[in-house]
Amino acid sequence: MATNSLGSVKLSRQGRKVGVYLSDLEVEKIAALFNLQARTIYIMKENDETAIFPGVSGRFPQLNIGATYEVMGEPVQDQASAASPPVSHHSTPYGAYPTYPQPGPSARKSFSLPHPPTFPAAVRQKVPGSGGYHKTIIFISLSSGSVIDSKAKSVPSYNVVTHTQVLIDSSSCKPSSVCQILSNTTGYEVILLDSKCYPLLDNPATSCMDFWKSTRKILATSKSQYEKLTGKKFTGTAIDLMNAEGNSDDLVSTSNASVELMEKVDRAVSFIEKFEQGIATVIKLxxxxxxxxxxxxxxxxxxxxxxxxxxxxxxxxxxxxxxxxxxxxxxxxxxxxxxxxxxxxxxxxxxxxxxxxxxxxxxxxxxxxxxxxxxxxx
Structure with missing residues (x-):
């Protein structure tokens, strides 16, 4: 399975943590960063004793965005290491490996880091004649609490995990298409949210290039996490807003408010019907x-x-x-x-x-x- 290019993880070795893009998770680059022998490298997720080995291409399979992985492997034996002080040995369930001094800055020159934020070249490259637009998508991790925004409304709290850019053109300028692109790349179902953490739904207002070219903030998170924290099952049901304008910052909130309004109307109609039946019974008595x-x-x-x-x-x-x-x-x-x-x-x-x-x-x-x-x- 190909390693996705969106998001980043943290690599840890001997108490030192480095954030890297998933697209850079190649054994050769990791070997240069930590001064290890490429053929001996494998990783282990933090607080987990399961070893993860690279594939035949030298890349690691699907990893969890934002997670921390400990790098295992044997250091490179050279003249500099031979003259270094005595090494210590660290034992793991998979055997013992020696601990060597941290590599110098020269070992890290060929490795790109996600801070300051930059996006993978494969995502940023332009497609000739596509007429597309690169939209920044913010991957978040939702929290169970909430905060009060500038309009005194309760908004779910979240932590930003990473940023990425997606090339959007006229054939993919709707939430479901962008979700599909991100889901195919990350390996799990992704849903898009607005700045108030309302799901973005397909409708005429969100399915035009003007919507994606605006400065509005677009968030992305795991569908399963969203359903678990909100207790609502996301179906992606489309809402028709024929009279909505594409440049409004409240389009998505309006569409979701319309769904809530319809539910309230249905409940009110049901209550009125029961009330009228009760009144008819009393009148008869x-x-x-x-x-x-x-x-x-x-x-x-x-x-x-x-x-x-x-x-x-x-x-x-x-x-x-x-x-x-x-x-x-x-x-x-x-x-x-x-x-x-x-x-x-x-x-x-x-x-x-x-x-x-x-x-x-x-x-x-x-x-x-x-x-x-x-x-x-x-």
């Missing part, structure tokens, strides 16, 4: 058995101990010859067997408002759906 409207000054009967109707309706019921309870049909006509339920005026008035609204909606539906009526004039 407080319906007068006589006039079929909301109870006004409700009367409770002693025979069934239920709401039997409005005060006016019950009085008319018995005034016009009724001898049974309007609810349970028990024989009762004495006024002492029923009493008025006080303190229900405001509640009855509130239910009447919902009943009227529901009735208006029913009337409009019946007018539109009645095939016998002519279509309304608009």
């Amino acid at each position: 407080f319906e007068c058995p006589i006039c079929k409207s909301i109870l006004r000054d409700p009367i409770v009967s002693s025979c069934c101990q239920r709401l039997v109707g409005c005060k006016t309706c019950v009085s008319d019921w018995f005034s016009y010859g009724g001898t049974t309870c309007p609810y349970c049909s028990s024989l009762t006509s004495a006024e002492s067997t029923r009493f008025e339920l006080k303190g229900m005026q405001e509640f009855s008035g509130l239910l009447a408002l919902f009943e009227k609204k529901d009735q208006d909606n029913t009337d409009r539906t019946s007018v539109v759906s009645d095939p016998e009526l002519p279509p309304p004039i608009i």
